[in-house]
Amino acid sequence: ELKFDEARALLAxxxxxLFGGWLxxxxxxxxxxxxxxxxxxxxxxxxxxxxxxxxxxxxxxxxRGRNEYLQSLVHHPPVSKMEILAAKxxxxxxxxxxxxxxxxxxxxREADLDALNRAVRRYERKExxxxxxxxxxxxxxxxxxxxxVSLAAAATxxxxxxxxxxxxxxxxxxxxxxxVAWKIVSLPAKAVETL
Numbered sequence: 001e002l003k004f005d006e007a008r009a010l011l012a013x014x015x016x017x018l019f020g021g022w023l024x025x026x027x028x029x030x031x032x033x034x035x036x037x038x039x040x041x042x043x044x045x046x047x048x049x050x051x052x053x054x055x056x057x058x059x060x061x062x063x064r065g066r067n068e069y070l071q072s073l074v075h076h077p078p079v080s081k082m083e084i085l086a087a088k089x090x091x092x093x094x095x096x097x098x099x100x101x102x103x104x105x106x107x108x109r110e111a112d113l114d115a116l117n118r119a120v121r122r123y124e125r126k127e128x129x130x131x132x133x134x135x136x137x138x139x140x141x142x143x144x145x146x147x148x149v150s151l152a153a154a155a156t157x158x159x160x161x162x163x164x165x166x167x168x169x170x171x172x173x174x175x176x177x178x179x180v181a182w183k184i185v186s187l188p189a190k191a192v193e194t195l
Contacts, residue, residue, distance in 0.1 A: 010055060010059065013058070014052060014055050016051070017051030020047075020048075024039055024047075025041075025044055145176070145180070152168065152169070152172050
C-alpha cells in the first residue's frame with residue numbers, strides 16, 4: 001500500500017507540470033497580446049522541463065535506493081528463522097552447560113558441608129564431655145576442700161594452743177592454693193588421658 005501511494009504521488013509530480021504547461025498552452029490565446037511573448041512554446045517547454053527535474057531526481061534516488069537494497073540482499077542475505085532458532089538453541093545449550101557445571105559444584109560443596117557438619121557435631125560432643133568431666137572434677141575438688149576445712153576446724157577444736165592453731169591455718173592457707181592450682185593445672189592432662 002505504501003509503494004502504491006508512493007507511485008501515485010510520484011506520478012502526480014510528473015503529471016502536474018505537464019497539465020500546468022498544457023493549460024497555459026490552451027489559455028495562451030485568451031491572454032492579452034504582450035503576454036504571448038512570455039508564454040511561448042519555448043518558455044512552456046523550459047517550464048515543463050524545469051518542473052520535471054525534482055520528480056526525475058526523486059525517481060533516480062528511489063532507483064538507487066532500491067538497487068542498494070537489492071545488492072545488500074545479494075551480498076548479505078537476511079538471517080532466516082532457522083538460523084535465528086539455531087542461535088537460540090545454541091544459547092540454551094550454553095546455559096544448560098553452565099547450569100550443569102554450577103550444579104556439580106553445588107553437589108561438591110554440599111558434600112564438603114556435610115563432612116564439616118559431622119566434624120562440628122563430633123567436636124561438640126567432645127566439648128560437652130570435657131565440660132561434664134571438668135564440672136565433676138570441680139565438684140570433687142570442692143568436696144575435698146570442704147573436707148580439709150572441716151578437718152582443720154575439728155583439729156582446731158582439739159588443739160589448745162594458739163600458736164599451733166595459727167601454724168596449722170598458715171600451712172593450710174599456703175598449701176591449699178597450691179593443691180587447688182595443681183588440680184586445675186593437671187585437669188586437662190587427665191581429661192586427655194581419659195580420651
